[in-house]
Amino acid sequence: MNKSILKLALPNIISNITVPLLGLIDLALMGHLGSEVYIGAISLGSVIFNIIYWGFGFLRMSTSGFTAQAFGEKKPTEAITILVRALLLTIIISVFILLLQSPIAWASFKVIGGSPEVEKLAEAYFRIRVWAAPAALSLFVFSGWFLGMQNARYPMIIAIVVNVVNILLSAFFVFGLDMKSDGVALGTAISQYVGLVTAVILLLKKYRGMLPNVTKAGIIDLKFMSSFFKVNSDIFIRTFCIIVVFTFFTSKSASINDTVLAVNSILLQFLMFFSFFIDGFAFAGEALVGKFIGAKQIENLKKVVKLLLYWGLGLAITFTLIYWTGTNFILKLLTSQKDVIQTAQKFLVWVVLIPIASVGSFIWDGIYIGATASRAMRNSLLVSTFLIFAPVYYFLNPVWNNHALWMGMLLFMFSRGVILSLMYRRTILKPLTKNVE
Template identity: 70%
Template sequence: MNRDILRLAVPNIVSNITVPLLGLIDLALMGHMGSEIYIGAIAIGGVIFNFIYWGFGFLRMSTSGFAAQAFGEKNKTETINILARALAVAMFTGLVILALQLPVAWASFKLIGGSEEVELLAREYFLIRVWAAPAALSLFVFSGWFLGMQNARYPMIIAISANVANILLSVLFVFGLNMKSEGVALGTALSQYIGLLIAIFLFLKKYKSLLPRLELKTVFGIKQFSSFFKVNTDIFIRSFCIILVFTFFTSKSASTNDTILAVNSLLIQMLLFFSFFIDGFAFAGEALVGKFFGARQRDKLIKVVKLLFVWGLGLALAFTVVYFAGINFILRLLTSQEDVIQSAQPFIIWVIFIPLASFSSFIWDGIYIGATASAAMRNTLIAATLLVFAPVYFLLNPVWENHALWLAMVLFMFARGAFQTLLFKKAILK
């Protein structure tokens, strides 16, 4: 069982790590531009796309869970129908985002705020990168479907190829063509379409034989779409809670001052960096739990859950040590601005707590997604947001200010895992 977990987890870690590295490189590119406003622009622009893409992250999650269960049932017709159904929704949604890009931009900047200089640059970043929406959402679907088919290697190839292209294009545009935040946005947009072309090529290479099994009547059937949207609605609400918390975090950072915005934007990368490592095991959980759930193999399901938590705890301990010993070294890699580094010192303690506080929430997410236990996952996020994050911040902010924001974030991550632990037997082993 450990071999199966690592077979799926390691390629996902390799592919996932290119995503935070991309974010770190984007911040590093802007961190050496001579002004903190460029860091802020990338941070705010990134938050808007997190809001959009995390909101539609259900396309990857539900596709993974449904495909894994169909794989466990050995239902080849349903596996290809799931892919077609999810791709249709992804392309339609991407086109809607393009059509509504101006009102989305207006509403986003009204909500987040920030200084006039930062907002001007962030708006420019948004209006370039948004053109990648159809490709980005379709990539969610392909990655989730490949994973559900127990194939972690293809998502790794796609992620590495797209993100390496992104890095190279961003460096070319920023240093070769003297562009700034708009160069990073253009590099990101172009790389998404490169990734989509690679995904289509890989699908045709290995899964072309499934195409004759495609049943369009079933793909767009009322019953199938009803089940698809029920699970996706729950996951959307769950994702919306996460988006709300992270958007609130950035918004409150921006409303303090540009220095705190830069500090929090850099430090929150440590949570995102850890998440992409631990998500390798969460994604393995999606595939294996979905397969065993679909095959109705309860004993194997319980065994894989236990092993996932052993791996998750080990990884959390390793990251705690790394952050304790090397956080200032990491900060100096990200920015050369001494005032930002010094301003970050009082808040480093929260970064050290993040891995141990959050690892269980990531592992449980993979388990719940694999079993498509979407309603329970939704409820735990609502509870963590309304009963933990919001009260902690609003009660302590008058005294602790930015420390209250960080404490609320850490407790929010811990509460997610705690609530999911309490609901596991009822939600999945019922």
Template identity: 60%
Template sequence: MNRRILRLAIPNIVSNVTIPLLGLVDLALMGHLDSEVFIGAVSLGTVIFNFIYWGFSFLRMGTSGFTAQAYGEKNTPESFHILSRAMLISTLTGFVILLLQFPIEWLSFHLINGSEEVESLAREYFRIRIWAAPATLGLYVLNGWFLGMQNAKYPMITAIAANVLNIVLSFIFVRFFHLNAAGVALGTVIAQYLGIVVGLALFFRSYKALITHWNWPAVIDPKALKNFFQVNSDIFIRTFCVIFVFTFFTSKSASINDHILAVNSILIQFLLFFAFFIDGFAYAGEALSGRYKGERNRSLFLKVTRLLFYWGGLLAFVFSLIYLVANDLILGLLTNQTNLIATALDFRFWVVLTPIISFASFIWDGVYIGATASKEMRNSMLGASFLVFLPSYFLLQPAMGNHALWMAMMLFMLSRGVFQAFLFPRVMQKNF
């Protein structure tokens, strides 16, 4: 079982790590320019796209869970219908986002506050990057489907191709063409379309025989669509809570001043970097727990859950140790502005705690997605966001300032894991 977990987790970690690496490169490119407003601009722009794309990440999660269960049931036609159904929805959604880009821009910058200079640069970033929407959502579906088919290698190849190109293009556009934040956005757009081309090529390489199962009435079957949207509506609410928390975090950082916004934008990369590593095991959990639910194998479902927590805890310990020992070095790679580094060091305590406190919530997410236990995921996230995160921030902020934001974030991560552990017996009762 450990071999199965690692066979899925390691390629996912390799593909996932290119995403925060891309974020770190973008941050480093902005951090070595002559003003901290460039960091703030990319940070605000990224928050807006997190809001948009994370909101539709159910396309990946739902596709992964449903496909893994169909794989466990050995229902090959339904596996292909799931992919067709999800690609249809993602394509339509991507074009709707493009049509609504101007109201989305207005609403986004109405809700998120920054200085006039930061906001102007962030708008420029937004107006370019929005054109990647159809490709980005299509990649969510393809990668979720590959994972559900127990294939972690193809998402790795797709992610490496897209993100390496993104890094190269961003570097060229910023360093040689001096496009600054706009260059980072343009590099992302081009790379996302390359990614979808690579993903489709891989599908036709290994799975083109599935096209013989094409059946339009089965793709748009009302019962299947209802089930897809019911599960994914719960995942959407769950994801909306994550978006809300991170948007709130960035918005409150910006409301303090541009300096704290830049500092928190740098420090949050430590959490995101760990998240993409631990998500490798969470994605393995999606594939395997979905498969064993499809096979109705209760003992293997429980076994894989226990082993995922073992690997997750080990990874969290390693990351906390690295953050403790190499904090100064990592900060120096992200920016050469000594005033930002000096302030960031005042908050390094939270960075060290992050992996240990948060790993359980990521592992539980993988197990719950595979089991399509969407209601329990939704309820635990609502509790963590609105019963823990918000009250703790408003209670602590007058006395702790920016530390209150970090304390609230830690309590949010911790409570997610606690609530999901509490609900797990009910998940087992429903599914087995």
């Protein structure tokens, strides 16, 4: 079983690690331009796309879970039909995003805020990068589908292509053409379409023979569509809660001053960096849990859940030690701004606590996505957001200020793991046992 986990987890880790590295490089490019406003612009611009892309993250998650279950049930026609359905939905969503880009930008900056100079640069970043929305959302679907088919190598290839192209183009636009945050946006947009072309080529290379099995009647299967949209709506609410927390975090950071905004943007990269490592095992959980549920193999399901938690804990301990000993060194790689480095020193303790506090939320998310147990995921996020994060911040803010933001964030992550752990037997094991009987 460990071999199966690693076979899926390691390619996902390799592909995922390119994402935080890209974020780190983007910040590093801006961090050496001589002004902290460029870091703030990237941060605020990225928050808007977090709102958009995280909000539609259900495209990847539901595609992965349903496809893995179809794979476990040995239904290839259903599996390829799931891909086509999701891509059609992606086209519709992308058209709306492009048509509504002006009100999206206006509303986002009204909610997030920031200094006039930062907002001006962030809007230019948004106006360029938004045209990559069709490609970015389609890549969600392709990555989820390949993973559901127990193929972690193709998402790895796509992610590496996208991020290598992105890094090279962003560096060229910033240093070669003397562009600023708009150069990073343009590099990101172009790389998304390069990734989409790569995904289509890989699909045709291995799965071309499945495409003729897709029928119009299969695409509009009302029973499946009802289940598909129910799961997607639950995951959307779940993801919306995450967006609320991270948007609130960035907005409150910006309301303090540009230096704190820059500091928190950089320190959040430590959470993101850990998340993309641990998500390698979470993604393995999506594929294997979905497969075992589809095949109704209860003992294998129990075993893989236990092993995933062990792997997650080991990785969390490793990252805690890395952050404990190396945070200052990493911080100086990200920025040369002395005031940013000096202010960040006050908040490094939270960075060290990130891995242990958040590991459960990531691993359990993968397990629940594979099981398409979306209602439990939704409820856990509602509780963690509105009964944990918000009360903690507002109670501590008068005394702790930015420390209150970090305390709320870590308790938000920790409580998600605890809640999903408590719901596991009743939500996943019990229904599966009844179906087998």
